[in-house]
Amino acid sequence: xxxxxxxxxxxxxxxxxxxxxxxxxxxxxxxxxxxxxxxxxxxxxxxxxxxxxxxxxxxxxxxxxxxxxxxxxxxxxxxxxxxxxxxxxxxxxxxxxxxxxxxxxxxxxxxxxxxxxxxxxxxxxxxxxxxxxxxxxxxxxxxxxxxxxxxxxxxxxxxxxxxxxxxxxxxxxxxxx
Numbered sequence: 001x002x003x004x005x006x007x008x009x010x011x012x013x014x015x016x017x018x019x020x021x022x023x024x025x026x027x028x029x030x031x032x033x034x035x036x037x038x039x040x041x042x043x044x045x046x047x048x049x050x051x052x053x054x055x056x057x058x059x060x061x062x063x064x065x066x067x068x069x070x071x072x073x074x075x076x077x078x079x080x081x082x083x084x085x086x087x088x089x090x091x092x093x094x095x096x097x098x099x100x101x102x103x104x105x106x107x108x109x110x111x112x113x114x115x116x117x118x119x120x121x122x123x124x125x126x127x128x129x130x131x132x133x134x135x136x137x138x139x140x141x142x143x144x145x146x147x148x149x150x151x152x153x154x155x156x157x158x159x160x161x162x163x164x165x166x167x168x169x170x171x172x173x174x175x176x177x
Contacts, residue, residue, distance in 0.1 A: 017045025021052035030056060034099075034109050041103030047096070050103075054095035057118035058088050067159035068119040074158075074167050075130055078138040087125040094121045116159070123155040130155075139168040143175050150175055 015023070020036055023029035033049050040046060061068040075082060095118045102109045102117070132151045136143055146154070154174035161167040 017043075017049045021048045024049070024052040024056050027056070031111065034111060034114060037099060037103040038107070038109055041100055046100065046103075050096040050099045051092070053099055053114065054092045054118065057115055058091050058095055058122055060115065061088075061119045061122055065115055065119040065159065067116075067161050068122060070161055070163060070167055071123055071155060071158050072126075074139065074164060075126065075135060078130075078135040080131060080134060082126060082129050084126070087129060088122055091118070091121040091125040094125075119159040120156040123159050124152040127152040127155040136171065139164070139171060141168055141172045141175070146175055 015029075015032065015036070017036070017040075020029060020033045024033045030053065033053050036049055037046060037053070041050075062072075072084075098117045098121065099109070099114060102114065128148070130151075132143075132146045132154075136146070154171045157174045158167045158170040161170050
């Protein structure tokens with residue numbers, strides 16, 4: 001029997017946070033960036049990776065988060081002018097902070113969970129620019145007054161919905177009588 005000498009397995013060198021952030025900015029290696037945060041979230045450079053992921057995830061809500069799309073459509077249908085991009089930009093720092101907090105909890109952060117956090121934060125920031133009365137009227141939700149904080153929480157919870165009726169239910173359950 002001929003023995004074949006074993007070749008040592010070579011691991012690829014770990015990407016730097018800057019390389020991961022650039023890759024995420026180009027729409028690549030998102031999973032690797034999440035894993036990097038999970039493993040190295042307290043090391044220098046983690047903030048840069050979290051910021052890149054936050055930008056990516058906030059923008060990706062439009063195409064990859066059904067709940068966000070339903071909430072957005074409900075807001076559009078109710079009329080009014082909403083600064084969508086301004087709200088999205090303002091959500092990014094909070095999403096980055098949330099990603100670092102998720103990484104600090106330990107374990108693996110799935111992409112779906114990170115995407116949901118981005119959708120929730122985006123809804124909270126959009127809520128600041130929306131008059132709740134027309135939206136609630138359009139949904140059939142009857143309330144006299146709603147505080148800004150409650151309205152943000154209501155829209156944030158509504159991103160779990162998959163239909164207009166579920167959005168109405170989520171908003172109604174989030175608002176006190």
